[in-house]
Amino acid sequence: MDPSLRALPHAARISMLAHPREGGSQERLAPHPRTSIMAAYQILLLIKFVGVILYSGGLIGSFVATALVDRKRAVHAVASPGLVVTWIAGYLLTTQLQVPLTELWIVAAIPLSLVSQLALVHSVSRDRRTTGAFVSAFAPLFMVLLMMVFRPTWSGVGS
Structure with missing residues (x-):
């Protein structure tokens, strides 16, 4: 994961990772175990x-x-x-x-x-x-x- 994303709150990280066109990386989060x-x-x-x-x-x-x-x-x-x-x-x-x-x-x-x-x-x-x-x-x-x-x-x- 991009180190600059680690400082963001969890919800913001998910949003940026889920929408790469809006400035997030191409990396996707794995589904949460829950x-x-x-x-x-x-x-x-x-x-x-x-x-x-x-x-x-x-x-x-x-x-x-x-x-x-x-x-x-x-x-x-x-x-x-x-x-x-x-x-x-x-x-x-x-x-x-x-x-x-x-x-x-x-x-x-x-x-x-x-x-x-x-x-x-x-x-x-x-x-x-x-x-x-x-x-x-x-x-x-x-x-x-x-x-x-x-x-x-x-x-x-x-x-």
């Missing part, structure tokens, strides 16, 4: 969101479809892969954010999502489309969404 970390975080968050949408769509499709074949397809071809995508993306997000898997909201969300999946599979395998079957699959999913949004911690349990 930029690539943030991009990875946002991509993982998007992937997790897609997984949640797939799972929710499969859950709703399994109760809306009239034919048993379509209901099974909604569960096994849409909801189940959506749950796997959600779990994998969620795990990768925890590693990205360096959040331990022992946090209350994670410890509660994993079995709740599994309960929702098992209730969904059970309702399709028994060909049940009752309100109770829907609630038994939807209520745990709703609780998972609450856990992911509000992120309760162990320190808040005792108070």
Whole structure:
């Protein structure tokens, strides 16, 4: 880097390096490490969101479809892969954010999502489309969404 640029504030250096016609050098700055970390975080968050949408769509499709074949397809071809995508993306997000898997909201969300999946599979395998079957699959999913949004911690349990 040009020694005369070192004395300038960071923002001015970036501006001059990014616009060489306006007096800056031809040298370009490498992307800031936080930029690539943030991009990875946002991509993982998007992937997790897609997984949640797939799972929710499969859950709703399994109760809306009239034919048993379509209901099974909604569960096994849409909801189940959506749950796997959600779990994998969620795990990768925890590693990205360096959040331990022992946090209350994670410890509660994993079995709740599994309960929702098992209730969904059970309702399709028994060909049940009752309100109770829907609630038994939807209520745990709703609780998972609450856990992911509000992120309760162990320190808040005792108070």
